[in-house]
Amino acid sequence: MEANIKLLQRMTEWAGFGAKTEQLIFAQFNELLTKVPLLYFVLLVSSLALTYTYYGVAPDYLTVHVAAFLSVACVLRAFKWYRFRFQNFTQLQALHQIRMTVLFSIIMGFGFSIWGFALYGYGDISLRVHVAYYMSVTVIGIIVCLLHLPAAVWSTTLTVGAPFVVFFVNTGELIFVAIAVNFLLVAAVLVLITLSYYRAFSNVIAAKEELQTQHQHTQQLNIQNELLANLDGLTELANRRSFSKHLSQKLRENIDKQCFVVALIDLDGFKPVNDIHGHAAGDRVLKEVSQRLIKVLKGKGFLARIGGDEFALVIDHDNCHEAIQSLGNNITKEIQKPFEMRTGLVQISGSCGFAIYPEGGESVDELMDSADFALYEAKTASRGSSIIFSGEHKRLIKQKSKLELALNQSIKNSELSLNYQPIVDGKTGEIIALEALARWNNPELGMVPPDEFIMIAEKSGMVTEITLCLFEKAVRDLKNWPEHLFLSFNLSVHDVMNQHTLQRLSEILQEHCVSEQRVQLEITETIMMSDLEHCSNTTKMLQQKGFMIALDDFGSGYSSLSYLHKLAFDNLKIDRGFVKNLLEDPRSQGVVKTIVELCSSFNVSCTVEGVETAKQRDLLLTLGCQQMQGYYFYRPAKIEDLKL
Numbered sequence: 001m002e003a004n005i006k007l008l009q010r011m012t013e014w015a016g017f018g019a020k021t022e023q024l025i026f027a028q029f030n031e032l033l034t035k036v037p038l039l040y041f042v043l044l045v046s047s048l049a050l051t052y053t054y055y056g057v058a059p060d061y062l063t064v065h066v067a068a069f070l071s072v073a074c075v076l077r078a079f080k081w082y083r084f085r086f087q088n089f090t091q092l093q094a095l096h097q098i099r100m101t102v103l104f105s106i107i108m109g110f111g112f113s114i115w116g117f118a119l120y121g122y123g124d125i126s127l128r129v130h131v132a133y134y135m136s137v138t139v140i141g142i143i144v145c146l147l148h149l150p151a152a153v154w155s156t157t158l159t160v161g162a163p164f165v166v167f168f169v170n171t172g173e174l175i176f177v178a179i180a181v182n183f184l185l186v187a188a189v190l191v192l193i194t195l196s197y198y199r200a201f202s203n204v205i206a207a208k209e210e211l212q213t214q215h216q217h218t219q220q221l222n223i224q225n226e227l228l229a230n231l232d233g234l235t236e237l238a239n240r241r242s243f244s245k246h247l248s249q250k251l252r253e254n255i256d257k258q259c260f261v262v263a264l265i266d267l268d269g270f271k272p273v274n275d276i277h278g279h280a281a282g283d284r285v286l287k288e289v290s291q292r293l294i295k296v297l298k299g300k301g302f303l304a305r306i307g308g309d310e311f312a313l314v315i316d317h318d319n320c321h322e323a324i325q326s327l328g329n330n331i332t333k334e335i336q337k338p339f340e341m342r343t344g345l346v347q348i349s350g351s352c353g354f355a356i357y358p359e360g361g362e363s364v365d366e367l368m369d370s371a372d373f374a375l376y377e378a379k380t381a382s383r384g385s386s387i388i389f390s391g392e393h394k395r396l397i398k399q400k401s402k403l404e405l406a407l408n409q410s411i412k413n414s415e416l417s418l419n420y421q422p423i424v425d426g427k428t429g430e431i432i433a434l435e436a437l438a439r440w441n442n443p444e445l446g447m448v449p450p451d452e453f454i455m456i457a458e459k460s461g462m463v464t465e466i467t468l469c470l471f472e473k474a475v476r477d478l479k480n481w482p483e484h485l486f487l488s489f490n491l492s493v494h495d496v497m498n499q500h501t502l503q504r505l506s507e508i509l510q511e512h513c514v515s516e517q518r519v520q521l522e523i524t525e526t527i528m529m530s531d532l533e534h535c536s537n538t539t540k541m542l543q544q545k546g547f548m549i550a551l552d553d554f555g556s557g558y559s560s561l562s563y564l565h566k567l568a569f570d571n572l573k574i575d576r577g578f579v580k581n582l583l584e585d586p587r588s589q590g591v592v593k594t595i596v597e598l599c600s601s602f603n604v605s606c607t608v609e610g611v612e613t614a615k616q617r618d619l620l621l622t623l624g625c626q627q628m629q630g631y632y633f634y635r636p637a638k639i640e641d642l643k644l
């Protein structure tokens with residue numbers, strides 16, 4: 001059954017009756033626009049010739065009236081098709097005209113055949129031959145003209161050709177039988193050629209159509225790619241690339257130097273959200289932040305997400321610092337509102353740095369650098385604040401680059417040295433370890449505080465060299481200390497992330513025949529939180545080598561007790577911020593007590609930093625603290641000045 005259906009399908013396709021696409025319909029219609037008028041011209045000329053030869057022989061109603069009627073029909077049809085050239089057709093209308101053409105080929109075919117047979121009855125042999133000639137030539141002419149319309153080819157062949165063959169074979173006269181057989185063979189060949197031509201024609205159209213669809217598809221893909229390349233997939237805001245494009249276009253078009261503002265917004269404490277609540281929660285926070293920012297901006301400005309938790313904004317604004325500051329406040333306030341997560345409420349903050357065009361810079365890079373500088377200042381001043389880039393910042397940048405240059409020379413000129421601050425047993429005052437603290441004394445700049453120059457070294461890529469140089473100094477000193485004392489050494493964020501630096505630390509110890517067990521590495525809580533997973537892997541690896549790990553400045557950043565169990569460490573250093581108000585503030589006392597208890601439950605030791613008075617020491621002892629560090633016991637000093 002199925003095979004029969006398939007065979008039937010193939011036969012209809014072979015005969016030119018297959019399904020038609022829109023393109024094929026229009027292609028056929030376009031071909032007919034030129035061919036149909038030609039067809040009627042052929043028919044008209046042949047019919048007039050036959051009328052002429054039969055005039056006076058056959059009755060007038062045949063030679064004059066019928067011929068005139070058929071001719072007028074031809075002219076009208078030809079004219080109609082000629083006029084189609086200047087009209088627009090829908091697919092349905094075109095299809096209708098194609099069908100009409102098939103219908104007319106049947107009607108006209110019958111009409112002219114009957115007329116021909118009627119005339120045949122009146123002529124002598126030569127006139128009859130003319131009828132045979134007229135009919136055969138006309139059918140062949142029509143078939144050629146309707147090459148692109150197989151239905152019409154079939155209908156003409158069957159309505160005119162078939163009666164023609166039957167009629168002339170039946171006359172029994174040899175010459176007509178010969179003409180009929182000759183016509184039959186030629187017409188059959190012609191139909192076959194026509195069908196094969198039509199198949200090729202429809203294949204070309206189908207191929208064109210396929211090409212067109214492919215082209216459209218490629219175009220759509222291109223548009224999609226372009227969109228994706230400029231869009232941040234998560235928040236659907238513009239991305240860094242499109243932000244830069246937008247900013248440079250704005251600068252190009254801003255011929256009259258209209259004032260506008262570039263802002264960089266960075267989330268504080270976003271990383272812990274990812275680490276503690278999972279990436280899905282992190283994504284939701286980012287989406288929500290982008291929605292809140294859009295709300296604050298009321299649809300104005302060009303907002304983009306240019307990095308993990310970094311957003312950027314360009315907005316037309318007048319150079320009014322108060323108004324810009326108030327925009328900054330609105331932005332940071334909105335970010336500070338808690339986020340509802342499945343795992344509970346999450347709170348983060350956002351800092352904001354503004355650069356105003358043109359004071360803050362006249363190019364994309366300058367404006368971005370200025371906004372970035374202001375952002376950094378905002379983050380260090382107080383998280384969740386916003387700062388506008390100013391002349392004072394410009395001066396600071398200059399000073400920093402001066403510092404950078406001097407720092408570069410400091411290593412060669414041996415300007416870097418170490419001070420040591422003991423870590424003691426709070427009860428007995430006995431020294432347990434010495435923390436190495438970097439010092440830089442520059443002839444021109446004087447003493448530069450370590451947190452300041454370490455930060456510059458980190459930014460300019462000099463920190464590895466400085467760390468390794470200081471570590472070597474410290475290890476040389478350590479060799480002269482009593483066996484029970486260990487060295488506590490501070491690492492910067494770059495050191496923790498750099499496998500090479502960590503590897504070199506072990507090598508330096510080996511070169512000096514000192515065991516890793518005599519060294520504690522201090523890593524600040526903020527470094528740990530910047531990449532919890534990486535840091536916990538690194539600290540585990542360092543512990544395996546024999547190093548002790550101290551979690552430094554605990555409580556100064558986004559400390560969350562809930563992540564402590566994820567980290568590998570041996571000692572927790574409570575930030576001196578808690579000790580400062582310890583005597584007056586019962587909350588600080590509570591926090592310190594809780595941390596001390598937590599440490600003992602984790603089986604790690606705990607050191608309190610910044611102990612400055614005997615009263616603080618006594619209170620800390622009652623809270624359970626053992627190890628302490630601070631000016632009360634020792635100030636950082638040169639190794640020679642410490643009696644070990």
Ligand code: C2E
Pocket residue numbers: 421436437438449450451454470490491492522552553576609610611612629630631632636
């Ligand atoms: P830190 O690791 O928290 O070091 C303790 C800082 O607190 C030292 O400041 C120390 O002088 C100060 N300090 C100690 N006891 C007291 C006290 O009782 N009261 C007060 N107010 N302060 C006290 P310093 O030497 O200026 O170092 C500052 C920071 O610079 C260090 O903080 C550390 O983060 C960084 N740093 C110092 N040396 C190095 C180093 O060699 N490498 C790295 N990467 N960072 C270093």
Ligand code: CA
Pocket residue numbers: 435490522552
């Ligand atoms: Ca430290």
Ligand code: CA
Pocket residue numbers: 552553573575609
């Ligand atoms: Ca510390």
